[in-house]
Amino acid sequence: MRKLLSISLVSTALTAAAFAPAYAADPAVSEAPYVAPVQTSSGGWEISAYGGYQFSPHSDVDVSDQADFTAGWDTKPFNMPPYWGIRGTYWFEGGALSNWGVSLDYTHAKVYADDETFTKSGGWTVFEFTDGLNLLTLNALYKFPIEGSKWTPYVGAGVGINVPHVEVTRASGRTFDYQFGGATIQAQAGVRYQFTENWSAFAEYKGNYSWIDVDIDSGASLQTNILTHAINFGVSYKF
16 A cells, blocks of 8 residues: 555656646746836926928008008028027926926027018118017927827917017118017917937927017117917927
8 A cells, every 4th residue: 555655646746747847838827027117207307499381471560750561571481590499398297287388488480571561661671580580488388198109299378578680771771680579479289209208209380479569770660560370390308
C-alpha cells in the first residue's frame, strides 16, 4: 500500500512538471503586467505664434478740417511688414473653471487705402496703418475636448486697445507716427490638433473691431472704425 502511494505521488509530480511550461506560455492563462496610464495635464501655460490671411471691409473716415469720405482697404498680409501675431494663454484645470483659459493676444494687423479712396479723399496720396494697426487684447477662451481625439475646438472673446502707426500724406502736411487709437474688441473660433503633450497646431477665424481716433497734420483729427477679419494658422507650445 505504501509503495502504491509513493508511485502515485511521483506520477502526479511528474505530470505537473511536464505541463507547467505549457500553461505559463499560454497568453490566455498568464496575466499581463499592469501598466498605469500616463496622466497628461490639460492646464498650464501655452505660447502661440500665428500668421495667415487678413481682409477688411470699407469704413467711413471723418476728418475734422475737410469733407468726410469712405475708404476701401487693402491688407496685403504677405507683404513686408507681414501680418502676424503672438499670444500667451493660461488654461485652468479642474473645478468650475475646467476648460476655461485666459489669453493676452498681440496682433500686427495692417490696412492700406485702395486706389479708389484717393479719388474722393481730397488730394491725399498716402493713407495707411501699416507699421501696424497694432492690437493688444485680453481674452477669455473656452475649449471643447473630444474624448479619445487629438482635435479640440475652442472659442474666445475679449477687449483691448489699438495702437496704429498713422501714415497720412495730403496737401497740408504729413503724419508718420505711432499713436494710441482707442478700444478694440475681438472674437475668435478655431480648432487645434495635439501632436505631442507639448506641441500643437491650430487654425482659426479671428475678427477685430477697432475704434480709431488719431491726430494728423495741421491740428486736425481723424476718426474711423476698422473691422479686420483673419484666417490664422499657427503653432503652440505648452510648458
